[in-house]
Each structure stands twice: as C-alpha cells, then as structure tokens.
Amino acid sequence: MRKPILTIFYQFNPWNTTIGGIQTLIKNFIKYAPSEFEVRLVGTGCSSSQAVGKWQEAELAGRVISFLPLFTLHNDNIRSLIPTTLKYTSALVGHCFASDFMHFHRLEPTLAALNWCGEKTLFVHNDIRAQMQAGGDKKAILWRKFPAAYFALEKFLLRQFHHILSCNTDAVELYRQRYPTIAERVTYIKNSFDNEIFYPLSKEEREASRCKLASDLGLAEDTHFVLFAGRLHPQKDPVLLVRAFAALNITNVHLLLAGDGELTNIVRTEIERLGLSRQVTMLGAVEQTEMAQLHRISNAFVLSSAYEGLPLVALEALASGTPVVTTRCGETPKILAADTGVVCEERTPQGIADALKQVLLHPENYPTESCLQAAKPYAAHTVIKEVYSQMWQRWNKSN
The missing domain is CATH 3.40.50.2000 (Glycogen Phosphorylase B;)
Structure with a gap:
C-alpha cells in the first residue's frame, strides 16, 4: 500500500534562520513524522540553489522531504510593503497540490485550495478576537483595518476544513460559538516543543x-x-x-x-x-x-x-x-x-x-x-505522535 501524503503549506524556508512559533511547529511535524508518511512542504526559497516552482528532495532534521518553493524570500522575519501572505496566496492560485492530508497555518492561502480534494486541517495560532482588538499600530496586522471583511472571508473559507485545531482555548470557544454548524470540527491541540533540544543543565x-x-x-x-x-x-x-x-x-x-x-x-x-x-x-x-x-x-x-x-x-x-x-x-x-x-x-x-x-x-x-x-x-514527541496516530487511523479507515 502506498504511503499517505501530508503536504504542509506555509510561507517560509526551514533551512533559513527564521523566527516564529509556526515555523518551529512545522519543523517539529517534519522531524517527528512517522516513516509511514510521505511529507511535502510548499514554502519559499531563500537562495538561487533552490529552483522556484519545482519539487526537490531535501533533508531536514534527519528526515527526507519533498520541498517546493513558490518564490524567493530572502528574509521572512521582516514585513515588506506587500504582505508575504498575499504573495504566497497569489503564488498558490492556479496550482493544485491536493494530497491525502493538507495542513495550513494561515487562512488566506486556502482560497487557492477550495476545490482541492483531501483532508484539510487549519491550525489557528492566535486568539483572533484579541488580535483584532489589540491596541497599537493597526498596520501591524492589516486585517485590523477591515475586521468585517476578515470575518466574512473566514466564514466562507472555514467550511472546507475537516479539522480546525487551536492551541488557545479561548479561540476554540470563539470558533465553536461563531460557527455552530462546524463546531464539532474545532478542537484544542497542545502546542509542542522539541524535547530533544530543550532540556535543563545541572x-x-x-x-x-x-x-x-x-x-x-x-x-x-x-x-x-x-x-x-x-x-x-x-x-x-x-x-x-x-x-x-x-x-x-x-x-x-x-x-x-x-x-x-x-x-x-x-x-x-x-x-x-x-x-x-x-x-x-x-x-x-x-x-x-x-x-x-x-x-x-x-x-x-x-x-x-x-x-x-x-x-x-x-x-x-x-x-x-x-x-x-x-x-x-x-x-x-x-x-x-x-x-x-x-x-x-x-x-x-x-x-x-x-x-x-x-x-x-x-x-x-x-x-x-x-x-x-x-x-x-507539551513535548513534541508525545503531542505530534498522537496527531499522526489519529491521521493514520483515519487513513486506514478510508482505504
């Protein structure tokens, strides 16, 4: 039997020195992926050695994956005039990366995936209500200028997901209340750290x-x-x-x-x-x-x-x-x-x-x-193993 394919979508390059919990979580999902799965990542390139728009085999944390950079992004730690999420979404349009399992870590890129077949999971990393209501520079999060437009887009896109996972219990409750027809798809997931790297000294x-x-x-x-x-x-x-x-x-x-x-x-x-x-x-x-x-x-x-x-x-x-x-x-x-x-x-x-x-x-x-x-x-070995175990059970059940 062929291996189930997991494709992860996010606007970064895992071989770059990149900052952010999303990037770290994705690396953990790659590192701790069971051998029964084939893992692919659709990201961004950081050098001329990575051919844009082409699948290539690469190794990350001892795991061989298939990697496709949509465009070159030299520094994903600093925002440019055009939001990187918009660039990434635009680059996805017209492609079809349908897989057995698809993991998304931003809502906007899933516009391109509406007609893709396969099990889709959205990871929600912030309490969106607190994010929208936070004070300070509204340019920090562009959607804060247009909250009604964001929530309209969210309502339109969320229905495609089989699973909506959040590491924030307030966000879980918000989504369940806001979208009662898909409330059973919204669940809490522990965020996870790499217990092989983070440990104390004597x-x-x-x-x-x-x-x-x-x-x-x-x-x-x-x-x-x-x-x-x-x-x-x-x-x-x-x-x-x-x-x-x-x-x-x-x-x-x-x-x-x-x-x-x-x-x-x-x-x-x-x-x-x-x-x-x-x-x-x-x-x-x-x-x-x-x-x-x-x-x-x-x-x-x-x-x-x-x-x-x-x-x-x-x-x-x-x-x-x-x-x-x-x-x-x-x-x-x-x-x-x-x-x-x-x-x-x-x-x-x-x-x-x-x-x-x-x-x-x-x-x-x-x-x-x-x-x-x-x-x-919250150790990654435990948390991520359980996620993959549930994916494997659903795969076997449907095949």
Whole structure:
C-alpha cells in the first residue's frame, strides 16, 4: 500500500534562520513524522540553489522531504510593503497540490485550495478576537483595518476544513460559538516543543555556562540574564519590554533580545534613549540550538505581548528549567503555576518590572523541577505522535 501524503503549506524556508512559533511547529511535524508518511512542504526559497516552482528532495532534521518553493524570500522575519501572505496566496492560485492530508497555518492561502480534494486541517495560532482588538499600530496586522471583511472571508473559507485545531482555548470557544454548524470540527491541540533540544543543565553546568556568556559579552561575572525571544513586531511589543527593563533597575541583570523584525531600529533607538546600551544586548535571529543554550542559562524568560496563542518559546523556557514572566494574554497564564512563573496583572513597564523582580530576587521559589513538570505534557514527541496516530487511523479507515 502506498504511503499517505501530508503536504504542509506555509510561507517560509526551514533551512533559513527564521523566527516564529509556526515555523518551529512545522519543523517539529517534519522531524517527528512517522516513516509511514510521505511529507511535502510548499514554502519559499531563500537562495538561487533552490529552483522556484519545482519539487526537490531535501533533508531536514534527519528526515527526507519533498520541498517546493513558490518564490524567493530572502528574509521572512521582516514585513515588506506587500504582505508575504498575499504573495504566497497569489503564488498558490492556479496550482493544485491536493494530497491525502493538507495542513495550513494561515487562512488566506486556502482560497487557492477550495476545490482541492483531501483532508484539510487549519491550525489557528492566535486568539483572533484579541488580535483584532489589540491596541497599537493597526498596520501591524492589516486585517485590523477591515475586521468585517476578515470575518466574512473566514466564514466562507472555514467550511472546507475537516479539522480546525487551536492551541488557545479561548479561540476554540470563539470558533465553536461563531460557527455552530462546524463546531464539532474545532478542537484544542497542545502546542509542542522539541524535547530533544530543550532540556535543563545541572546547577553546576548552568552556572558555568552563565559565567562564560557574561565573559563573552564583557560583563561582570555575577551578571544574570533575562531572555526575550521572538519577532520584533508590535504583537510582541519589545519596546514595552525595554521600558520595563529600565524600570527594573537591578544592576547585575542583563536583557538578551533574540529576534529580528520591523521594530529592530525602533527598539535599538529606545535602548539608546533610555541609556541601556550596557544592560541590553540585541542578538538578532538566533539558531535553535543556540537559543536552547540561552534558555538554559537565563534566570527568567519574559513576554510583553499584546496577544498570543500559546507561544512555543514559553514552553521551551519551562522545558529548560527557566521560569516565565508573561503579560495576561494567550494560553501561557493558564499553564503557569505559582512556582513556574509570574503573570503581570498590568501590561505596563512597572507591572512587568515588578513581576521580573519576584523571579530574579527569589529564584528559590521557582525550582527547575516545577518548570519541567509544567512543560512535560507539551513535548513534541508525545503531542505530534498522537496527531499522526489519529491521521493514520483515519487513513486506514478510508482505504
């Protein structure tokens, strides 16, 4: 019997240093795919060596896949004048990539897939209601200028999906209420981290690695680190985080900003304006293995987001034994306990600074073992294995 084919659709190149939980989740679905499945990815190219519009065999995380780049995109971490999602959707039109299973991580590209046969799954990564209502720059999410148009498009497109999976319980309830005729297709799925990459160090190893990073950065040996990782985008509000760090005012604490995006220059200017150049390091886009090491040596991981689903970086931090400080948005507050992190009641510089102080001044209240237990149910090996198992059962039943 032939292998069932899974085709994943998303506007990125997995061999590029790319930022985002969606990209990481897709890589996990490729890495942990059972050998019984053939996996294909329709993405974007990043170099002239990848022929645009042609299927090619390639290896990712030890797994051979079929890859087709629709167009060349040199840096998917920064938005261009024309949204990448629009470019990707336009490039899909006129093609037919129908497969046994199809996974989509954006709604708009599924316009091109309306007549494709096969089982379609949509992954919903954010709480769309919170996303639409968030304050700040409306250009950050173009649909926020036209919410009625978005929800009309959503209503039209959702009916084609056999499964709608969200890592955010509020989003699950919203979709079930908004679309009662397809409510049974909407389910919660745990987001998942790669448990082979994100794990803790021993106390001695952690201390030695922390001292080495401090030395490499030309900082005092007793420097402790707070880590942020993600796109420098209005959703993540890194400017608010920099202002919170100024309000923190603890001399031996250093902020590491791992990420890239359209707010890079604005963040850099804010760091200089606040006189924080010696207390903050902008690392740019960081490879996953290096990111894992940063999680392991940090005293706290921090999110200042305006809206979220369940950010993978929060799970990666917990899996590394690092407590999390987060604003009250998305699913993260629901998985944190008193001994694994702090939820900011106010999304203000002082509110975030006060939450960070709780963790930094009393690390004994946030033991490594508690963080590990919080992350354990979200390990990719377990979560993704279960998804594929259900797909395999449906495949066998229909064939």
